[in-house]
Amino acid sequence: MILVTGGAGFIGSNFVLDWLAHNDEPVLNLDVLTYAGNLENLAAVEADRRHIFRRGDICDAALVSGLLEEFRPRAVLHFAAESHVDRSILGPGDFIRTNVNGTFTLLEAAQRYWSGLDTVAQQAFRFLHVSTDEVYGSLGPGDAQFSETTPYQPNSPYSASKAASDHLVRAWHHTYGLPVLTTNCSNNYGPYQFPEKLIPLVIANALAGKPLPIYGDGMNIRDWLYVGDHCDAIRQVLLRGRVGETYNVGGWNEQTNISIVRLICAILDELHPGSPVTPHEQLITYVKDRPGHDRRYAIDARKIERELGWRPAETFASGIRKTVHWYLDNQPWVSRVQSGSYRDWIDRQYGP
Numbered sequence: 076m077i078l079v080t081g082g083a084g085f086i087g088s089n090f091v092l093d094w095l096a097h098n099d100e101p102v103l104n105l106d107v108l109t110y111a112g113n114l115e116n117l118a119a120v121e122a123d124r125r126h127i128f129r130r131g132d133i134c135d136a137a138l139v140s141g142l143l144e145e146f147r148p149r150a151v152l153h154f155a156a157e158s159h160v161d162r163s164i165l166g167p168g169d170f171i172r173t174n175v176n177g178t179f180t181l182l183e184a185a186q187r188y189w190s191g192l193d194t195v196a197q198q199a200f201r202f203l204h205v206s207t208d209e210v211y212g213s214l215g216p217g218d219a220q221f222s223e224t225t226p227y228q229p230n231s232p233y234s235a236s237k238a239a240s241d242h243l244v245r246a247w248h249h250t251y252g253l254p255v256l257t258t259n260c261s262n263n264y265g266p267y268q269f270p271e272k273l274i275p276l277v278i279a280n281a282l283a284g285k286p287l288p289i290y291g292d293g294m295n296i297r298d299w300l301y302v303g304d305h306c307d308a309i310r311q312v313l314l315r316g317r318v319g320e321t322y323n324v325g326g327w328n329e330q331t332n333i334s335i336v337r338l339i340c341a342i343l344d345e346l347h348p349g350s351p352v353t354p355h356e357q358l359i360t361y362v363k364d365r366p367g368h369d370r371r372y373a374i375d376a377r378k379i380e381r382e383l384g385w386r387p388a389e390t391f392a393s394g395i396r397k398t399v400h401w402y403l404d405n406q407p408w409v410s411r412v413q414s415g416s417y418r419d420w421i422d423r424q425y426g427p
């Protein structure tokens with residue numbers, strides 16, 4: 076089996092669902108269920124015996140070691156993190172705790188467990204660390220895209236904490252021989268993304284007739300990738316990635332924020348014509364910029380294509396339509412997240 080951390084979050088839950096759709100190998104899912112963890116994302120596998128959920132903190136060394144000894148996974152896939160840049164600006168402490176100390180705790184436990192395996196199991200074991208393109212900092216308009224050798228220049232508390240975790244993972248390979256892999260991915264979008272991030276926030280606000288907040292001049296650029304393509308890239312890296320290597324994952328899809336928001340508005344005008352706020356663009360509202368706002372991210376994803384044959388399958392045109400459809404079809408999911416009632420079941424099951 077494999078151990079996934081953070082498997083109730085946006086990318087983690089998409090990964091668990093995709094994994095079980097492609098494989099019979101069971102998943103042990105360790106997630107502490109912060110505000111970003113939502114077991115409703117995993118409703119489709121609730122009765123599936125291949126999915127074992129444990130609520131717990133990656134910073135709890137005894138818990139993590141106990142789970143490794145009990146379930147004896149052949150790989151750890153580490154998604155768990157605090158992930159929202161705006162929250163990291165308001166309260167960086169949780170980011171240092173989970174992203175830095177949590178990754179350290181997981182590495183120590185994994186290394187101890189791995190040292191006790193027989194040689195064949197040691198050679199097969201992998202620790203796959205899921206990271207971000209934000210560790211590379213911010214690009215100017217004419218700069219080359221981020222490659223695996225671009226120097227780290229993280230600018231936000233979030234990206235600095237992820238950069239620190241990447242360095243720890245690297246060190247555990249070089250010093251202790253732990254067979255690690257790291258992926259640095261660009262901005263994801265798709266089903267089950269918490270509506271604090273740009274795309275789901277804009278869809279939810281537009282449907283509610285609320286302002287669509289654009290930070291600064293709206294000309295910041297991100298490289299958007301459909302979440303299913305990210306999950307596929309992670310499966311390929313786990314299967315065939317070279318131990319100790321990092322792989323950049325991106326969509327070859329640079330877009331300004333304002334063009335993304337205008338496109339979502341146009342799709343909603345078409346799919347939701349009865350809305351009282353058509354055209355939805357009238358809701359666009361320029362607001363104060365994010366402090367330290369990185370201007371441009373762009374990924375050079377040639378290495379993963381060359382070595383592993385991975386390229387995104389989804390175009391942005393098809394992926395963003397699919398995503399808007401998903402949020403239109405799943406408005407109760409959005410409402411329960413916004414009202415906080417998605418936590419009721421967790422509280423009943425585990426206590427508040």
Ligand code: NAD
Nearest residue numbers: 081083084085086107108109111112132133155156158263
């Ligand atoms: P998310 O915030 O949606 O989910 C994070 C999950 O981790 C939640 O389920 C949360 O409960 C869990 N978690 C948080 N702290 C924990 C702890 N101490 N112990 C156990 N579980 C804990 O995040 P996401 O957007 O799904 O991102 C997943 C990973 O991918 C992160 O490592 C992030 O840095 C990385 N990443 C995200 C993006 C993106 O666009 N969202 C892009 C590239 C990389």
Ligand code: DAU
Nearest residue numbers: 158159160207208209261262271272273288289290295332
């Ligand atoms: O690049 C990968 C990263 O992408 C991940 O590592 C992070 O976990 C993920 O949150 C994301 O970070 P961003 O800061 O790029 O994503 P966010 O959706 O918060 O913002 C996208 C862009 O939109 C960014 O330039 C800020 C802007 N924005 C965001 C919000 C929430 C707005 O203009 N208005 C908003 O209300």
